[in-house]
């Protein structure tokens with residue numbers, strides 16, 4: 001099952017529909033309130049059934065939600081009928097340059113994009129439609145504090161050498177993770193923090209804010225290893 005098939009599956013849609021009632025998580029609310037100017041026009045990338053869209057609207061933002069799963073978008077429209085939604089792939093956004101004040105790709109969504117070059121393409125598409133002084137907020141899981149654990153230790157051992165001897169390609173491969181939730185599976189890339197720094201620099205962006213969610217928001221807990229994630233806010237770099 002590829003990621004799009006998984007996000008078209010009724011079981012997945014039902015889960016996100018259930019989650020949508022909760023609106024923004026506390027850390028999302030806090031980052032948005034700090035970095036998205038009040039009343040901004042926000043692109044909600046990978047909006048699913050509209051959890052973040054609902055939260056953004058209730059904080060007074062104007063929002064356009066996009067998702068490549070038409071079933072997610074149908075549910076989002078049912079949940080929030082007076083909101084702009086469209087079926088779009090982040091790799092080829094159908095908006096002119098500078099259409100939005102800010103953008104969000106929540107819940108580690110950018111790491112669902114399958115290869116490094118496609119993640120770079122997704123970043124550049126998002127930044128193309130965000131105006132020059134706007135910001136993009138996203139989260140990623142990260143590998144740095146996991147490589148000494150049993151699970152990642154076993155994965156490293158399969159390469160037959162020390163982590164320090166890994167090529168850049170092997171490091172990318174190490175982080176390509178299939179999470180298996182019963183019948184449904186998702187491919188999620190788990191990067192080292194340095195990989196995201198590289199991706200941000202190669203997208204001609206600058207970091208406005210970064211940090212481990214569990215350190216920044218001590219009331220948060222990780223449900224599992226992948227949930228121990230990082231918060232990123234970036235803006236356009238200087239021309």
Ligand SMILES: C[S@@+](CC[C@H](N)C(=O)[O-])C[C@H]1O[C@@H](n2cnc3c(N)ncnc32)[C@H](O)[C@@H]1O
Nearest residue numbers: 007046047048051067068069089090106107109
């Ligand atoms: C982890 S879910 C998050 C859903 C919602 N934003 C939330 O936080 O509850 C990721 C969403 O991103 C969408 N997605 C993944 N890859 C995408 C792509 N290439 N283009 C557009 N949407 C994508 C999926 O269909 C899914 O709805």
